[in-house]
Amino acid sequence: MTLLALEHVTRRFGGLVAVDAVDLNVAQGGVTAIIGPNGAGKTTLFHVISGFQTPDQGRIIFAGEDITGSPPEKIAAHGLVRTFQLVQLFRDLSAVENVKVGCHLQTRGGVVTALVRPRSARRSEAEVEATARELLVFVGLEAHGDLPASALTYGQQRLLEIARALAAKPKLLLLDEPAAGLNAQESRLLSATIRRIVEQGTTVLLIEHDMNLVMSTADAVAVLDFGRKIAEGAPASVRENPAVIAAYLGTTEAARA
Amino acid sequence: MTTSRSSISPDRLRAVAPALPWAIALAVLAYAFIAGGYLVTVMSFALIYAIFVTGLNLFMGYAGQVTFGHNAFAALGGYGSAVLTSTYGFPPLGGFVAGMALALCLALLVGYPTLRLKGHYLAMATLAIGLIVYEIAVQWQAVTGGYMGLSGIPPLGIGRFEIVSDRWQLAVLAVIVALSIWSAMRLRASRFGRALVAIAGSEDAARALGIDVAHYKLMAFLISAAYAATAGWLFVHVVGFVSPEVFGLHMVVLAFTMLYVGGIGTAAGPLIGAVIISLLPETFRALKDYQDLAYGAGLILLLIYAPKGLAALGDLIPRSKRS
Numbered sequence: 001m002t003l004l005a006l007e008h009v010t011r012r013f014g015g016l017v018a019v020d021a022v023d024l025n026v027a028q029g030g031v032t033a034i035i036g037p038n039g040a041g042k043t044t045l046f047h048v049i050s051g052f053q054t055p056d057q058g059r060i061i062f063a064g065e066d067i068t069g070s071p072p073e074k075i076a077a078h079g080l081v082r083t084f085q086l087v088q089l090f091r092d093l094s095a096v097e098n099v100k101v102g103c104h105l106q107t108r109g110g111v112v113t114a115l116v117r118p119r120s121a122r123r124s125e126a127e128v129e130a131t132a133r134e135l136l137v138f139v140g141l142e143a144h145g146d147l148p149a150s151a152l153t154y155g156q157q158r159l160l161e162i163a164r165a166l167a168a169k170p171k172l173l174l175l176d177e178p179a180a181g182l183n184a185q186e187s188r189l190l191s192a193t194i195r196r197i198v199e200q201g202t203t204v205l206l207i208e209h210d211m212n213l214v215m216s217t218a219d220a221v222a223v224l225d226f227g228r229k230i231a232e233g234a235p236a237s238v239r240e241n242p243a244v245i246a247a248y249l250g251t252t253e254a255a256r257a
Numbered sequence: 258m259t260t261s262r263s264s265i266s267p268d269r270l271r272a273v274a275p276a277l278p279w280a281i282a283l284a285v286l287a288y289a290f291i292a293g294g295y296l297v298t299v300m301s302f303a304l305i306y307a308i309f310v311t312g313l314n315l316f317m318g319y320a321g322q323v324t325f326g327h328n329a330f331a332a333l334g335g336y337g338s339a340v341l342t343s344t345y346g347f348p349p350l351g352g353f354v355a356g357m358a359l360a361l362c363l364a365l366l367v368g369y370p371t372l373r374l375k376g377h378y379l380a381m382a383t384l385a386i387g388l389i390v391y392e393i394a395v396q397w398q399a400v401t402g403g404y405m406g407l408s409g410i411p412p413l414g415i416g417r418f419e420i421v422s423d424r425w426q427l428a429v430l431a432v433i434v435a436l437s438i439w440s441a442m443r444l445r446a447s448r449f450g451r452a453l454v455a456i457a458g459s460e461d462a463a464r465a466l467g468i469d470v471a472h473y474k475l476m477a478f479l480i481s482a483a484y485a486a487t488a489g490w491l492f493v494h495v496v497g498f499v500s501p502e503v504f505g506l507h508m509v510v511l512a513f514t515m516l517y518v519g520g521i522g523t524a525a526g527p528l529i530g531a532v533i534i535s536l537l538p539e540t541f542r543a544l545k546d547y548q549d550l551a552y553g554a555g556l557i558l559l560l561i562y563a564p565k566g567l568a569a570l571g572d573l574i575p576r577s578k579r580s
Contacts, residue, residue, distance in 0.1 A: 050465065076467035090458030101455045105467035107448050111476060114447030115440055121447070168466055
């Protein structure tokens with residue numbers, strides 16, 4: 001079953017076509033990876049899917065609904081939650097508070113609830129606290145829950161951002177270069193975490209440069225180059241694809257020069 | 258082996274540090290209540306400002322936004338009630354409701370369009386309304402009395418009970434301040450408050466987690482406007498007089514100083530900031546022309562050595578190696 005479908009999605013910046021008529025189907029369950037050289041349009045595609053930019057053409061269907069042009073908060077409410085290439089944590093808040101913010105969509109209550117603090121709100125707060133602590137355990141950060149997010153190492157911050165996104169109970173989790181800046185050990189830990197996320201029933205779509213991570217984690221791969229999708233399929237077959245090799249290494253002429 | 262005789266270890270200091278600003282503010286307040294006289298007047302102003310700054314802290318400290326025009330909402334809360342009570346014989350509570358409604362309407366009118374835009378549109382718009390409301394207070398002489406202002410504003414009270422004595426006024430103000438701060442703390446410790454601090458941290462991340470940023474900014478703006486209107490209302494009824502200067506741009510400058518000196522984003526900061534800054538001119542008065550200079554120098558030193566303000570001074574105490 002298709003969870004996310006892009007139909008001819010195009011995004012231009014002036015004369016530059018950053019995303020060029022991309023069709024893409026993300027199946028429910030499993031990990032789909034979008035790879036491609038720098039400037040291939042991967043991040044723009046993510047911005048368009050998550051609502052931070054609107055496509056100039058094409059449609060985006062998520063879980064059977066047309067979300068084209070919806071703002072990010074509406075898309076998140078549909079169950080599509082993303083992380084960022086440059087970690088966007090609430091730096092002054094503790095790790096556990098960061099994850100609690102992620103529970104926003106799972107809870108209710110505004111100003112009046114905050115002031116009156118009825119029993120239902122106290123129960124909800126207790127649940128939020130418990131959920132946040134559980135998610136910290138899930139990503140292995142339970143020992144750092146009360147530290148400010150800014151005090152965590154870069155790798156820990158990546159995991160924290162993922163835990164925060166999971167708190168929103170997404171159907172589809174978008175990870176924008178989750179392994180960027182991680183060492184080999186952290187990258188393996190990340191890969192295992194992503195597999196566990198999928199086992200729990202969340203579908204993952206990720207952009208990645210780290211080929212080891214893609215090959216060890218992804219079930220399906222799509223390759224972008226100059227905004228166009230040039231290949232897709234199982235990781236092993238994509239790796240052998242001449243067009244992909246050319247995109248990554250340049251053409252053979254260029255390689256000889 | 259010698260054992261340390263000092264009973265105050267850094268750890269213990271760190272543990273009590275958060276209570277310190279509250280204790281200091283309470284001590285000054287208690288002293289003023291007992292001593293009476295001019296200090297009661299100074300502390301009354303401090304408490305009124307504490308309410309104003311607590312509201313400002315919700316919008317600037319928690320939600321991380323900028324406003325230069327909350328004096329306009331204080332002016333509407335103050336003038337609204339002043340005109341209705343002194344000219345039309347309304348009771349102060351009726352004036353409060355009317356002034357509050359005026360302030361919230363203006364806040365909605367300014368906030369709704371500008372808070373949807375990124376960048377400094379709101380800061381510019383608020384600066385403008387602060388100046389416009391000031392000009393109206395000056396020019397609309399038939400209603401506001403122009404530069405001369407309005408006098409004969411009745412004191413706070415309900416029905417036939419009027420709070421006339423300075424000490425009682427101070428006590429009532431203390432209760433309202435306590436309520437204001439309690440409300441702010443409850444707001445901060447809720448889903449609503451978390452959404453605000455998330456917006457301050459990263460608007461993009463907040464949106465990606467489903468937080469309607471424009472809505473929450475507007476709510477924070479309205480609540481802080483309500484605090485400002487309350488402060489303005491209290492001011493005119495405590496002093497019994499109002500003129501445009503009371504709610505001029507200097508009110509914003511003073512409130513900013515209190516917020517940053519006290520500690521932006523902290524619960525105790527607005528109160529301790531308001532108390533300290535209100536007492537400072539009395540301390541610096543001997544310096545006359547150099548008063549502003551001393552003020553500025555003090556502020557810079559504080560921002561360098563305690564950038565989170567007086568309420569966070571406990572953070573400066575070094576952690577012991579054991580912890």
